[in-house]
Amino acid sequence: xxxxxxxxxxxxxxxxxxxxxxxxxxxxxxxxxxxxxxxxxxxxxxxxxxxxxxxxxxxxxxxxxxxxxxxxxxxxxxxxxxxxxxxxxxxxxxxxxxxxxxxxxxxxxxxxxxxxxxxxxxxxxxxxxxxxxxxxxxxxxxxxxxxxxxxxxxxxxxxxxxxxxxxxxxxxxxxxxxxxxxxxxxxxxxxxxxxxxxxxxxxxxxxxxxxxxxxxxxxxxxxxxxxxxxxxxxxxxxxxxxxxxxxxxxxxxxxxxxxxxxxxxxxxxxxxxxxxxxxxxxxxxxxxxxxxxxxxxxxxxxxxxxxxxxx
Numbered sequence: 001x002x003x004x005x006x007x008x009x010x011x012x013x014x015x016x017x018x019x020x021x022x023x024x025x026x027x028x029x030x031x032x033x034x035x036x037x038x039x040x041x042x043x044x045x046x047x048x049x050x051x052x053x054x055x056x057x058x059x060x061x062x063x064x065x066x067x068x069x070x071x072x073x074x075x076x077x078x079x080x081x082x083x084x085x086x087x088x089x090x091x092x093x094x095x096x097x098x099x100x101x102x103x104x105x106x107x108x109x110x111x112x113x114x115x116x117x118x119x120x121x122x123x124x125x126x127x128x129x130x131x132x133x134x135x136x137x138x139x140x141x142x143x144x145x146x147x148x149x150x151x152x153x154x155x156x157x158x159x160x161x162x163x164x165x166x167x168x169x170x171x172x173x174x175x176x177x178x179x180x181x182x183x184x185x186x187x188x189x190x191x192x193x194x195x196x197x198x199x200x201x202x203x204x205x206x207x208x209x210x211x212x213x214x215x216x217x218x219x220x221x222x223x224x225x226x227x228x229x230x231x232x233x234x235x236x237x238x239x240x241x242x243x244x245x246x247x248x249x250x251x252x253x254x255x256x257x258x259x260x261x262x263x264x265x266x267x268x269x270x271x272x273x274x275x276x277x278x279x280x281x282x283x284x285x286x287x288x289x290x291x292x293x294x295x296x297x298x299x300x301x302x303x304x305x306x307x308x309x310x311x
Contacts, residue, residue: 020061021089022124023068023081023296028088031117035085035310036302038295039114039123040092041107044277045100046129046164049245052277053127057092059242059278059288060124060295067292074296076261081296085303090114100162104133111137115270118310122299124291125274127244128155131229132167138227138270139176142307145269146181146226147171147197148217150234150256152247154184154192154199164244164275169195181224183217185259186234188249202249210255214262221266225307228263228271228298230256232291242280242287253290260297264304271298 021027022038031037040057047053073080081087093110096102111134114121123134128151138145147168149155155168162170171177172195179196188202198220205213233243236250251259273295281287302308 018065020058020065022061023064023299025082025087025089027091029090030088031114031119033086034088034119035308036087036120036122036299037090037114038087038299039090039110039121041123041126041130042092043096043103043126043130044244045098045103046162046167047127047244048163048165050277050280051244052279053125053244053275055278056126056274056276056288056291057124059285060273060276060291061089063285063288064292064296066289067296074293074300077300081299081303087299103130107133108136112140115141120302120305120308121270122295122302123272124295125272125276128164128229128231128274129162129167130274131272132162132170134270134272135171135176135227136174142225142269144176144178146178146221146224147183148221148226148228148263148268149182149184150186150229150259151184151231152186152202152233152250153189153231153245154187154194156193156195156197158193169193178224181221181226183220185213185217186251188247205251210258211262214259217259217263218266223267225267225269228268228301230271230273230294230298232273232275232287232294235290240287240290241282242278242285243275244277245275253293256294257297260294260301263301265306266301267305267307268301269305269307271302273298
């Protein structure tokens with residue numbers, strides 16, 4: 001019997017069947033023939049609230065089978081990603097279970113190996129702490145980056161412990177973030193320590209027209225290279241109950257997607273979607289579905305980056 005590769009796209013018309021790769025992209029480690037790779041990071045030992053985000057990448061991949069079921073692409077984008085870019089699901093980073101120190105090295109090493117081939121990277125967490133090693137790897141490739149950060153929490157707390165509330169404090173200390181071009185959207189926790197990053201809190205976000213917020217983000221980032229990180233708790237718990245640290249008063253999925261859709265053409269060279277914790281989804285995997293859809297939007301934004309043209 002001759003072995004044959006199984007193409008996840010063969011089950012395109014059956015959202016309930018097929019291999020659980022992200023958006024049905026091929027599982028592959030062939031970076032030579034890829035423009036963008038999707039990387040899962042099943043980790044939640046940086047969580048200070050409810051655990052469970054280690055199951056996020058698998059849940060998001062499963063939900064993405066529905067998000068990516070049409071050959072026309074993901075609404076409202078007017079093209080299929082594979083019409084523009086060669087994209088693979090690289091699988092998950094491993095070799096760090098129960099060892100936070102090992103996570104930093106393993107994620108940075110894997111991300112750096114991918115980026116060194118001029119393959120762009122979009123990652124799925126896992127708790128938000130995974131953004132620190134991802135930023136370290138991206139900055140080695142691109143230099144300091146503007147941070148576009150959607151979240152209920154600023155994650156810049158001054159604390160020498162590594163957790164999912166301190167990773168951007170460490171990123172600032174290490175010079176990874178271009179402060180003048182960075183912005184945080186949706187913050188709704190007390191006394192956020194900004195360190196010079198511009199903040200649009202949840203009340204400002206609610207009061208302003210969406211297009212005004214889009215223009216504010218675009219003006220802040222300008223032509224800088226940027227990294228986009230999206231914590232699912234940016235959304236109100238009505239839309240994303242399956243997360244470790246839910247905070248009331250967040251955005252709807254539609255508002256989040258409208259904001260992301262307005263950022264097309266910015267030089268977003270990498271990004272992540274984090275903090276889906278599927279055990280807290282009461283029914284229907286709605287948080288994983290939101291996470292998969294938003295991760296797809298981030299992929300579309302990366303696909304439009306002016307800097308990412310692999311020869």
